[in-house]
Amino acid sequence: MKKIVLFLIVMTIPFIVSASGIAIPEQGSKAAAMCNAFVATADDPTALYYNPAGIAFLKNSNLTFNMTYVRPDIKYESPTLGSHENRAKNFFIPSVYFTMPLNEKVFFGFSVGAPYALATDWHDNFPGRFASRHAKIQTINYHPVFAFKFDDHNALSIGLDYYDSQINLIRAVDTTAFSSYVQDLAGNAPYTILPSEGTLDTRVRDQAFGFDIGYLYKSAPWSFGITYKSKAEFDYEGHSSFERSRYLLPGNAAAFPGEETGFELGSVPALLQTGVSYDTGRLLTEFDLQWTNWSQFDQAEVHFDKHTLGTIYVWAGTPVAYVNVPVVEDEILPFDWEDTMAYRLGFNYRLSDMTEIRWGIVYDESPVPAETLSPVLPDTDRWMLTFGTGHKIGAWTLDWYIQYIKFDKGEIDHDNIYRYNHNGLYEYPMTHDGHYKGNSWLAGIQVSYGW
Numbered sequence: 231m232k233k234i235v236l237f238l239i240v241m242t243i244p245f246i247v248s249a250s251g252i253a254i255p256e257q258g259s260k261a262a263a264m265c266n267a268f269v270a271t272a273d274d275p276t277a278l279y280y281n282p283a284g285i286a287f288l289k290n291s292n293l294t295f296n297m298t299y300v301r302p303d304i305k306y307e308s309p310t311l312g313s314h315e316n317r318a319k320n321f322f323i324p325s326v327y328f329t330m331p332l333n334e335k336v337f338f339g340f341s342v343g344a345p346y347a348l349a350t351d352w353h354d355n356f357p358g359r360f361a362s363r364h365a366k367i368q369t370i371n372y373h374p375v376f377a378f379k380f381d382d383h384n385a386l387s388i389g390l391d392y393y394d395s396q397i398n399l400i401r402a403v404d405t406t407a408f409s410s411y412v413q414d415l416a417g418n419a420p421y422t423i424l425p426s427e428g429t430l431d432t433r434v435r436d437q438a439f440g441f442d443i444g445y446l447y448k449s450a451p452w453s454f455g456i457t458y459k460s461k462a463e464f465d466y467e468g469h470s471s472f473e474r475s476r477y478l479l480p481g482n483a484a485a486f487p488g489e490e491t492g493f494e495l496g497s498v499p500a501l502l503q504t505g506v507s508y509d510t511g512r513l514l515t516e517f518d519l520q521w522t523n524w525s526q527f528d529q530a531e532v533h534f535d536k537h538t539l540g541t542i543y544v545w546a547g548t549p550v551a552y553v554n555v556p557v558v559e560d561e562i563l564p565f566d567w568e569d570t571m572a573y574r575l576g577f578n579y580r581l582s583d584m585t586e587i588r589w590g591i592v593y594d595e596s597p598v599p600a601e602t603l604s605p606v607l608p609d610t611d612r613w614m615l616t617f618g619t620g621h622k623i624g625a626w627t628l629d630w631y632i633q634y635i636k637f638d639k640g641e642i643d644h645d646n647i648y649r650y651n652h653n654g655l656y657e658y659p660m661t662h663d664g665h666y667k668g669n670s671w672l673a674g675i676q677v678s679y680g681w
Contacts, residue, residue, distance in 0.1 A: 253499075253522065256298045256633070257325050257343050259676035263618025263631035264576025265590025267516040269455035269505035271578070272446055274627070274678060275327035278341040278375055278389075281455045281503075283444035285339045286377040286385035290680050291330040298323040298674035304350070304608060304637075308664035311357045316608075316668075318349040339375040339389075344368065346395075346498055348607055357664075358605040361648045363429075364400035365606045369393050369497060375442075383449050391440035393462050395497055399432045399606075405475050426475035432532075434468030434493045453507045453516075461526055462498035467491070470534065492533040499523045511580075518574040524597030527567035533560050561649050567597040576616075586620040588631070596638075603640050604648050608666035610638040618674075625680050633672040640666035 258276025261268035268277075272284025275294040300323065304316040325343035332338055346369040352359060375389035405426045444457040470491040505518035576590035591614065598609040618631030642664040 254323065254345055254347055256323065256672055256674060257345060258296050259298070259618060259629040259631050259674040260588070260620055262298070262633060262672070262674055263588035263590065263616050263629065264516065264578060265574050265592040265614055265616050267505060267518040267574035267576030267590055269457060269503050269518050270446070270453040270507040270516050271514065272455055275329045275339070276676070278327050278329070278339045278373060279343065279345065281444045281446055281457045282339060282375040282387035282389050282442065283377055283385040283446035283455065285329045285375065285387070286337045286379035287446070287448065288329055288337070292328070292678060292680045294327040294676060294678040296325045296674060296676040298672055300670060300672050302668065302670040304666065304668035306356070306358065306605070306608070306664055306666050308357070310663055314353060314356045316350050316352060318351040335379050337377040337379065339377065341373045342370065344370050350605060350607065352605055356605070359402040360404060362399065362401050362605040364398070366398045367395065367497060369395040383447055385446045387444040389442045391442060391459065391462065393438050393440065393498055395438070395464055395466070396435045397433070397466055397493065401430055403428045403430050403472070428475050429473040430470060431473070432468065432470040432491055432493070434466035434491055436464040436466040438462040438464050438498070440498060451509045453509070454505070456504040459501040461500040461523060464495055464497050466493035466495065468493070490535040493530060495530040499526055514578040516576045520572040520574065522570050522597070524567040525569045527565040527597065529565060530563040531560070532563065563649050564602055564647050566599055566602050568599060570595040570597045584622050588619065589617045591615055600641065602647055603642065603666070608640050610640040610666065612637045627678040629676040631674050635670040635672070637668045
C-alpha cells in the first residue's frame with residue numbers, strides 16, 4: 231500500500247507557475263493558509279519542508295498527505311500582436327510526509343514533493359514562439375531527515391535532499407531561409423522564398439544531491455526558527471528532435487536530425503529562511519523572511535553532439551549560388567537572475583480546541599530582470615493573500631486553504647535577450663509594446679493521522 235501511494239505521488243507531480251522563480255512553497259495546507267509563514271511554528275509533519283527541526287516536538291508517529299490545486303491565468307498582450315494566453319492550467323500538486331520518534335531525543339522523517347517546477351504553454355501562433363512555445367521543469371525531492379531534541383526548548387535537524395529533475399523545452403525554428411522558392415505568375419524573377427518554420431523539442435534529465443539544516447527554539451509565548459537549504463547543480467543530458475517543415479529544400483532535411491543534448495543548469499537555488507512567532511494562547515502570529523540565491527541562475531549552456539549545416543540560396547535576380555550555414559549549433563541561454571526576498575506574515579486563531587482559523591499575506595520578489603523576461607517564465611513580483619481552517623477529529627486532522635496571487639505587470643519595452651548563438655549574437659523576435667500580466671488561484675487540502 232505504501233509503495234502504491236508513493237508511486238501515485240511521484241507520477242502526478244505537475245508543473246506550474248506559482249511562486250517566484252520556479253519555487254513552489256505551497257507544500258502544506260496548514261502552512262499555506264498562513265502564507266507559508268511557518269518556520270517558527272513548524273508544528274505538523276509538513277515541517278519537513280518548512281523547518282525539519284520541528285518534527286522533534288511532534289508526538290508519536292504521523293502520516294500526512296497534502297494536495298494543492300493551482301489555476302494560473304497568465305496572458306501576453308500587445309496592441310500590435312493581440313492577446314495570447316498561457317494554456318498551462320489546472321494543476322494538482324501532491325506531497326507526502328512521514329515522521330516518527332526513534333527515542334526521546336532522536337526523530338526521523340521522510341517526505342516526497344515537488345518544490346521546484348514550472349510550466350508555460352503558448353499557442354502555435356504566439357509571437358514569442360521562437361523564444362519558447364512550451365516549457366516544463368519538474369524537480370522531485372526525496373528528503374530523509376534526522377532531528378535531535380536537546381531539551382524542551384531546542385532542536386536541530388539535518389537532512390539529505392535527492393532531486394530528480396526533468397526539463398522539456400519546445401520552440402519554433404525559422405526555416406524560411408532553407409525553404410523552396412517560387413517564381414511570379416509569369417515564371418520570371420524575382421523569386422519568393424516560401425515562409426516556413428519547424429520545431430525544436432528538447433528533453434533532458436539529471437539527478438543531484440543537496441542538504442538542509444534547521445534549528446527551532448520554543449519558549450512560550452515565543453518561538454524562533456531558521457533553516458538553510460543548499461543549492462543543487464545539474465548537468466542535464468537528453469535528446470533534441472526537430473519537426474521539419476514540408477517546404478524545406480531537398481537535401482536540407484539532414485540539417486535537422488535528432489541530437490543528443492547536454493544542458494548545464496543549477497535548477498535548485500540555496501535558500502535561507504528565518505521566522506519568529508508569538509502565541510497568546512488564542513492567536514499565533516508569525517513573521518518570516520526568506521532569501522533565495524537565484525543569482526546562481528547566470529546562464530545555461532546547451533551542447534549538441536553534432537553541429538550540422540543547411541543550404542540557402544544567394545541570388546541577384548535569379549539564384550546564383552548555394553551557401554552552407556550553421557543550423558544546429560551550441561547555444562547559451564542567459565538568465566541573469568537576481569537574489570530575492572519574500573516577506574511573510576501569517577496568523578492562526580484557535581476558535582476552539584478542535585477548530586483553527588488561519589490567514590496571511592506575503593510580498594514575493596521575482597528574480598527575473600526585465601532584460602531576460604521571456605515566455606519561458608514571464609515572472610514578476612507578486613502579492614499573495616490566503617485564508618484557511620483546520621479541524622481535529624480524534625487522531626485525524628483536516629486542513630484546507632485558498633490563496634489568491636496577483637502578479638505585477640511585466641513590460642516588454644526593450645531588447646530582451648533569450649539566447650546567444652556561437653557567434654555571441656542573440657535574437658528575440660517580440661515587439662517592444664507588449665506586456666505580461668496575470669493572477670493565480672490556489673486551493674489545498676491536507677489530511678494527517680497520528681498514532
